[in-house]
Structures are given as structure tokens and as C-alpha cells.
Amino acid sequence: MKKSLYYILILCVLFCASCRDEDIILSKPGEPIAPVTNMQYSVAEDKVTLTWDLPTTIPEDIVKPIAVLVKVSVDGRNAGTYVITDAPVSYTYSPYDPSKQYRFTVKAQGDVNTTDPHRSKLRISPGHTIAF
Template sequence: MKRITFIYLLAVVLAMHACIDREMIDRKEGDSLPTVNNLSVQQDGATVRLTWEIPVNIPESIEQPVSIYIDVQEILGPTRTTSVFNTTLANAPTEFVYEVPEENKTYHLTVKLFGQTKERDPNYSSSIYSLGQTVVYQSP
């Protein structure tokens, strides 16, 4: 009985070890975009004006001008949000004006750089997003 258990355990260990292919797991080297700089929000009632600066260290492998992706999330609770609005602005703008749907609620407004790589690889997406910078809208 011990011999059967040992053989079974050995087969399981070998099977688990054989399933790991490290080359597939390794991260692909690729392009990345920096985050926007100096993101600020100005509130005037239900109107929100977002302003930011586009970094100068955008890789040469990204098509210029980059676009800006904006996402607005309504905060429903400590761990719950819902998407209210999102858009992509072309030609590298540095400001955006938005009217919140309900003035008495809290919203997170996230701004990201969005670009396309110049060289397309059919195995990888050519769409590149930066990490987002987020500001909070709260009713005054």
C-alpha cells in the first residue's frame, strides 16, 4: 500500500511540475506610457473642469499625438462603484469640462494617456494605456 501511495504521489508531483512553462509566464517587454502630470479639478456646482499636463517622455514607438481617456465612476459605497461616463479625447488635449449627473453624489474622475504603437504585432494589442490619475468630486 505504501508503494502505491508513493508512486501516486510521485506521478502527481511530476504532472504538476510538467505543467509549468516559465517562458509563457514571463512578462512581455513592451511599450508603456507615463501618467499625466499635475491633474487638478475645479468645481463650480455640477460643472467640473479637469486640467492636466501631458508628459514629454512619451516613447518614440507610440504614435503622436496621444489621446486622453477619461472615466467617471459614481461611488455607491465603500467598495462599490458604477461607471457613469467614459470617453476618449483625440489630439492630446489638456483640459475637459464635465457636468456630473447628480450634484449631491461623489464621483471619481480618472484620466489616462492612450496611444497606439507604430509597429503592430498580431500577437499583442497595439493599444497602450497609462496608469490613471484620479480626482474626487464631492458636493460642496
């Protein structure tokens, strides 16, 4: 009985000690990048082509041209994350299998001119997702 209480007490102490209130960064300083718009897809044979419009205004502190981050999921599993540079407006994914479920998330991504080693040099827009 004593031994059981001892183990329970140790577990409670470990549980309470591991819970800390961390500061969560909700946003990065500076003007956010707007998300991509007008995202569409087309399927041809074994390829899926995504198209979108880039944000019309890019914050001044973002290095141009911006990049685009594309996250791909197939049947609920991560199938890769791709960064496409030079302000792309399309991406082609293959091989496409019509018997599977696909989910693509596209985000605008830009480098920020900063010399502060404690600040990220990367700013990413909210994602636009399409699933089929």
C-alpha cells in the same frame, strides 16, 4: 448517500478542471507611457472641468498626438469612459450634482506602430485618480 458522494465528486472534478494557470501579461513590450500629472478640478454651476499636464516625454514608438482616456464614476457606479484625441489637457463633465460622489481617472493613451497581429496597438499609462 452514494448519490451525494457522486455529486460532490463531480463538483470537485469540475472545480479542479476549471482552475488553470494562465499566463498573465503584466506589461506590454516597449517603453511605458508616463501618467498625466498635476491633475486638478474646478466646479462651475453644473459642470466639472478637469485639467492635467501630459507626459513631457512620449516613447518613440507611440503615434503622436496621444489621446487621453477619462473614466467617470458617480456614486460608485460607472458613468462612462471617454477617449479624447489630439493631446487634450482638459475635460468637462456635466451634469454635476453636488449631492453625489464623483471619481475621475485619467490615463494617457497612445497607438503603437506594429504589424504583429498578436500584439495590441494600444499602450495606456497608469491612471491618475481624483475623487470628491
